[in-house]
Amino acid sequence: MNLALGRAGITLGFAAAILGAVTVGYGLIRHRPDLVRLSRWYAGLVFLGGLLAAIAMERALITRDFTVLYVADNGSTKTPALYNFATLWGALEGSIILWALILGGYLMAVVVKFRKRLADPLVGWAIFTMLIVCIFFFWMLVGPANPFKSFSPPAGFDGPGPNPLLQNHPLMAFHPPMLYLGYVGFTVPFAFAIAALITGRVGEGWLLATRRWTLIAWGFLTAGIILGSWWSYEVLGWGGYWAWDPVENASLLPWLTGTAYLHSVLVQERRGMLRVWNISLLCATFALTILGTFITRSGVIESVHAFTTSGIGPAIISFFALIVLSTVVLIGWRGDRLRSPGRIDSPLSREGAFLANNVLFAAFAFVVLLGTLFPLVVEAINDDRISVGVPYFNRMTMPIGLTLLFLMAIAPVLPWRKASGELLRHRLIWPAWIGVGSLIFAVVVGARGFAPVLAFGLGGFAAGSAGRQVVLATRRQGWRGLIGRANGGMIVHLGVVMIAVAFAASSSYVRQAEFTLTQGQSAQFAGHELVYVGQNTKQESAKIVDQVLITIDGTGPWAPSLNKFANGNQTIGTPSVRTTFTDDVVLSVIDIKGGENGSVTIRVTVQPLIMWLWIGGGVMALGTLLAVFPGRRRNPLDAVSAPVAVEPPKDSTGATV
Amino acid sequence: MSSQSVFAKGSPIRRWGPWIAVAVIAFSALSVAAFGSRSAPTAQDRVSSISRTVKCPVCSGESVAESNVPASQEIRRQIAEQVQQGQSDDEIRSFYAAKYGQAILLTPSASGVNALVWILPVVALAVGIAALVIVFRRWSSMPQERATDEDRELVASALHPEEGVDPNDPHGEGASR
Numbered sequence: 120m121n122l123a124l125g126r127a128g129i130t131l132g133f134a135a136a137i138l139g140a141v142t143v144g145y146g147l148i149r150h151r152p153d154l155v156r157l158s159r160w161y162a163g164l165v166f167l168g169g170l171l172a173a174i175a176m177e178r179a180l181i182t183r184d185f186t187v188l189y190v191a192d193n194g195s196t197k198t199p200a201l202y203n204f205a206t207l208w209g210a211l212e213g214s215i216i217l218w219a220l221i222l223g224g225y226l227m228a229v230v231v232k233f234r235k236r237l238a239d240p241l242v243g244w245a246i247f248t249m250l251i252v253c254i255f256f257f258w259m260l261v262g263p264a265n266p267f268k269s270f271s272p273p274a275g276f277d278g279p280g281p282n283p284l285l286q287n288h289p290l291m292a293f294h295p296p297m298l299y300l301g302y303v304g305f306t307v308p309f310a311f312a313i314a315a316l317i318t319g320r321v322g323e324g325w326l327l328a329t330r331r332w333t334l335i336a337w338g339f340l341t342a343g344i345i346l347g348s349w350w351s352y353e354v355l356g357w358g359g360y361w362a363w364d365p366v367e368n369a370s371l372l373p374w375l376t377g378t379a380y381l382h383s384v385l386v387q388e389r390r391g392m393l394r395v396w397n398i399s400l401l402c403a404t405f406a407l408t409i410l411g412t413f414i415t416r417s418g419v420i421e422s423v424h425a426f427t428t429s430g431i432g433p434a435i436i437s438f439f440a441l442i443v444l445s446t447v448v449l450i451g452w453r454g455d456r457l458r459s460p461g462r463i464d465s466p467l468s469r470e471g472a473f474l475a476n477n478v479l480f481a482a483f484a485f486v487v488l489l490g491t492l493f494p495l496v497v498e499a500i501n502d503d504r505i506s507v508g509v510p511y512f513n514r515m516t517m518p519i520g521l522t523l524l525f526l527m528a529i530a531p532v533l534p535w536r537k538a539s540g541e542l543l544r545h546r547l548i549w550p551a552w553i554g555v556g557s558l559i560f561a562v563v564v565g566a567r568g569f570a571p572v573l574a575f576g577l578g579g580f581a582a583g584s585a586g587r588q589v590v591l592a593t594r595r596q597g598w599r600g601l602i603g604r605a606n607g608g609m610i611v612h613l614g615v616v617m618i619a620v621a622f623a624a625s626s627s628y629v630r631q632a633e634f635t636l637t638q639g640q641s642a643q644f645a646g647h648e649l650v651y652v653g654q655n656t657k658q659e660s661a662k663i664v665d666q667v668l669i670t671i672d673g674t675g676p677w678a679p680s681l682n683k684f685a686n687g688n689q690t691i692g693t694p695s696v697r698t699t700f701t702d703d704v705v706l707s708v709i710d711i712k713g714g715e716n717g718s719v720t721i722r723v724t725v726q727p728l729i730m731w732l733w734i735g736g737g738v739m740a741l742g743t744l745l746a747v748f749p750g751r752r753r754n755p756l757d758a759v760s761a762p763v764a765v766e767p768p769k770d771s772t773g774a775t776v
Numbered sequence: 777m778s779s780q781s782v783f784a785k786g787s788p789i790r791r792w793g794p795w796i797a798v799a800v801i802a803f804s805a806l807s808v809a810a811f812g813s814r815s816a817p818t819a820q821d822r823v824s825s826i827s828r829t830v831k832c833p834v835c836s837g838e839s840v841a842e843s844n845v846p847a848s849q850e851i852r853r854q855i856a857e858q859v860q861q862g863q864s865d866d867e868i869r870s871f872y873a874a875k876y877g878q879a880i881l882l883t884p885s886a887s888g889v890n891a892l893v894w895i896l897p898v899v900a901l902a903v904g905i906a907a908l909v910i911v912f913r914r915w916s917s918m919p920q921e922r923a924t925d926e927d928r929e930l931v932a933s934a935l936h937p938e939e940g941v942d943p944n945d946p947h948g949e950g951a952s953r
Contacts (some may be wrong), residue, residue: 357842364837462915466908478904486897493884493893505890508839508882510829544791551798558805562812572809576802631824631841633852688782692844709844 121184125175125267132168132219133257135161138188140250143243152238158236158246162230165253165483166223173220176213176266180206185272189213197282197661202286208295211416211431212266217296218412219256220384221303226253229307233328238508241325244314245307252306255438263431270545280661283691290350296508298343298370302408304336305373309405316449321394321456326384331747333384333401334604337377338743344370356679356694356707358631358724360732361622363512368491369411372484376404386463386470389535391571394457395450396477402446407484409439413492465537470531479523485650486515513626517570521577524619527612528554528580531588550587554580566628576625578616585612607746614742617735625703625726633709635720644726647704654717664693667708667719679706679721703729823856826865829882830855830872839882 139161146154179187180194180203191211194203208214226249233242260266285291308329316324347370352360361367386631387393413435452458463470490507497505532546557579561572588609592600600606634642636651643649650670655678657664663683668676679695694707703726710720784790817825824841830851831844840848840855852870858868872880884890923931 355842356844357838359842362838376797462918463912464915466912469944472910478901478908482897482901482904485900488851489893489896494879497889500889504877504879505884506831506879506882507884507893508829508831510883511893515894541791544795548794548798551795555798555801555805558802558809562808567809567812567814569810572806576806581862629824630821632820707844709849718934 120154121175121187122267123177125172125179125187128168128171128173128175129216129257129260129265130168131171131220132165132253135164135168136250136253136257139165140247140254143247143250147240147243147247155240155243156237158243158250159230159234161250161409162226162246164222165250165257166220166227169216169220169223170255172216172260172266173207176207176216177204180204183278185276185278186269187266188268188270189266191270191272191276191278193281194278195661196277198280198286199660201289201292202281205285205295206281207294208299209285209291212260213266214299214416215256215259215264216266217299218303219253219260221296221299222249222253222256222306225303225307226250229310235497240318241311241314241320241328244317245310245325248310248313249306249611252310259431259434260376263434264570280684281698283662283682283689284354286661287682287691287693288350288354290346290353294343294346294350297339297346301336301338301340301343302370302373302411304332304339305401305405305408306375307332307336307698312401313435313446313449316398316446316453319453319456321398321453323388323391326387326397330384330388333377333381334743334747337374337381338740338747339369340374340377341743342736342740344374345733345739349733350734351752352705352729353694356692356705358629358694358705358707358722358726360625360729363487363490363509365491368487369414372411372487372491373404373407373486375480376407377485378405379477379484382473382480383477385472390461390463390470392459392461392463392470394459395454398457399446399452400477402442406439406442406446409435413439467533467538467543469530469535472526472533476523476526476530479519480528483516483519483523486519487512490515498737505597520622521570521574521617522583524574524577524616527615528577528584531584531609531612546587547584550580550583550752553583553586556579557582559594568623568627571623571627575620578620578623582613582616584765585609586615589613602745602748604746605747607742607744610742610745611739614735614738614740614741617731617738620733621728621735625732629724629726631722631724633720633722636716637718642723644723647723647725648672649706649721649723651719651721654711665708665711667706667711667721669706669721671696671704671706677706679708681708681711698730700730702727819856819859822859822865823852826855826859826868827852829869831880831882833876833880 124273139158142154142161143158146152146157153580176187176189178184179190181200183194185191185194189210190210193206193213196207206213211417223490224765226246227244229239229242229246229249233239236242237246262433280286311329315321344367347367348360351362351367352358374728380397383393383400384397387397396750413432416431417437435749463474465471466474490512493507494505497503528550529543529547532543532550534542554576558572561575566572566575586609589600589606592606592609594600601610608775630645632644634649636642638651641648641650648671651667652670652678655666655668657666661684665683666678666680668678670676674697677695677697680693682691682693684691692707692709694705696706697704703724705724705726707722707724709722710721712718712720827841827848828839830840832838832840832845832848833851834847835843835845838848853866860870863871867940869881880883884893888896
């Protein structure tokens with residue numbers, strides 16, 4: 120039943136995507152709007168196919184239908200309900216179902232949103248492009264990554280359950296769907312970019328049509344990445360949240376190019392420039408999501424997060440090559456139309472700052488991509504095995520990150536076209552004082568080291584700048600000063616500053632040690648007192664949990680544990696984290712010795728300001744949400760500046776904006 | 777020159793004073809941060825910072841500090857011993873590189889082909905900045921295109937078929953944009 124339903128779903132999706140692409144493509148070439156308008160039905164069918172497949176798989180998982188091979192491989196009667204539900208995206212085949220479902224959903228949303236413009240060639244070609252992408256993913260489902268293979272379970276069969284790491288924290292239920300909503304969401308603006316190239320309507324129309332879609336995809340990707348690092352922090356137990364692991368990098372790459380695009384697109388909206396660059400960035404973002412899937416899913420690169428390995432690598436990399444090739448050819452073909460006559464008057468202007476932002480983000484993405492792929496390249500060249508790890512990425516990205524913070528401080532106050540030194544002196548003095556204030560504060564509380572303290576100072580400067588814009592906007596427009604793209608963007612900046620400061624502090628001042636303690640014994644570390652008070656063993660359906668009870672500074676007891684899963688041979692440690700606004704203490708169990716004296720070995724990691732990573736992530740998500748809502752529509756004849764005071768203002772802060 | 781005029785509104789001191797103060801304070805705070813006294817790293821700190829740069833030999837993509845498999849625990853113990861014996865960080869690292877091969881170190885060396893991983897980003901950034909400089913040069917040497925009266929009329933007739941057009945705001949987009 121589940122097999123039949125699932126197979127029907129993926130076949131329906133595959134067939135509808137192919138027929139849809141053929142029909143829409145034919146209709147567009149032969150100028151038959153009646154055929155092009157049929158896209159709405161095909162979109163619905165593709166979505167339905169994905170939905171059927173997902174429902175069938177969930178049903179199979181929930182009813183523990185082991186005749187489905189995927190369930191036999193990844194399900195178990197012992198897995199708790201939440202993780203059982205999340206097993207849909209716990210392994211390769213299921214995660215492709217989720218991908219196809221979300222892709223179908225976005226396709227459906229596009230068809231609904233543009234229902235009045237379906238016959239418009241721009242929209243038609245965009246839907247055509249999305250259908251092609253759908254064909255690829257549904258092809259994977261019916262072909263190399265078919266989740267609905269049958270299996271005949273022997274009597275009393277029980278599956279092994281998902282990878283133990285994937286059933287250890289509830290975030291598992293939220294992080295992958297968020298990430299996929301982000302990854303897949305970039306398909307929409309990408310499809311419109313391709314449509315713009317094909318139709319030759321490379322002006323600003325497609326940009327305006329998709330800017331909110333881009334922002335939403337970016338917001339989901341941001342949330343997905345932050346939830347992912349939170350998951351790592353709570354589950355992997357080494358006290359860190361970001362390890363520059365290939366899979367983490369794979370999610371960061373499209374985020375970096377996507378962020379660059381969100382900024383540079385403003386230059387095109389305003390000045391009609393940078394068309395080739397923007398299309399390239401967008402296509403690179405989409406291509407990088409596919410490359411990310413390749414890195415995550417093909418097993419060519421070692422990673423802690425690669426929970427599957429399979430033979431679909433060649434298919435994904437071919438699709439990646441197809442995307443890059445067709446984009447390059449299309450841009451070359453439309454080269455003459457993409458040239459824009461404008462010019463940027465001065466580097467010291469809003470658009471100049473966006474250009475600098477783009478160079479930095481591109482360099483950032485280049486470093487991450489190079490570091491991730493370099494071991495492969497070296498191995499191919501001279502058969503030498505090398506590793507590129509955390510120290511490399513930290514050293515290379517630090518100067519870029521600091522420069523970006525500096526730019527974040529300057530750019531928001533810059534006007535378009537040209538800024539004068541006088542204007543900058545006025546507008547930046549208060550942000551600069553806030554920066555100096557945070558610098559002094561950092562030094563006074565004992566922060567040392569050039570780079571982290573500079574990061575705190577620049578963070579304060581950037582926060583001051585973003586805060587200044589928010590304050591001015593709310594003073595001018597009341598609560599409406601918080602919504603809209605520019606205002607929401609400033610809230611996002613505040614979140615970024617929190618994350619940057621937390622990142623600098625936690626990676627610079629991390630302290631780690633191991634202690635072997637007998638019951639009742641205490642240890643002092645990094646200003647905290649730890650007492651080992653006892654042990655506790657819990658029997659849960661899927662695992663046996665051996666907890667070590669430890670008090671930190673008299674609070675607690677905190678209970679890091681070792682989990683033995685019934686169906687796995689792995690023992691997985693689960694850390695316990697004491698979080699405060701100033702620092703986090705992570706305890707993880709390394710060893711529990713039975714017997715008389717019953718000593719335990721624990722690892723203690725103390726890092727400052729970790730909580731601000733998650734708060735900053737929340738602020739970024741909130742800012743994105745505010746940016747998605749339409750801001751006040753300005754009457755085009757209204758002045759952008761506040762009226763000039765009749766008398767010159769007495770203090771320097773009264774400057775008009 | 778009286779002191780009043782030096783501090784008068786619009787004088788260089790009034791204009792630049794706050795910024796000079798900001799620069800001086802920031803500079804001194806940063807010097808304290810960079811060169812001020814700080815507690816020397818303990819042996820434990822050295823062990824954990826070295827083990828963060830050594831890859832776990834049996835797991836995928838984790839450092840010895842992160843991983844918890846017996847092999848990593850053993851290496852952590854070993855590093856602690858080596859630190860106790862007074863070996864330098866580099867000596868300890870090259871010991872492991874000799875034992876397990878270069879791939880054990882998470883920081884790629886800067887010799888041979890491997891140097892590219894350090895050089896290429898710098899080159900790429902330099903190219904990016906150079907491209908920006910060139911393009912701004914070209915823009916600034918370009919003659920500024922001005923709208924002709926003909927253009928203005930065209931825009932005006934498209935925007936407001938009946939009305940005339942504000943000469944300061946021919947595009948109807950707000951005068952001070």
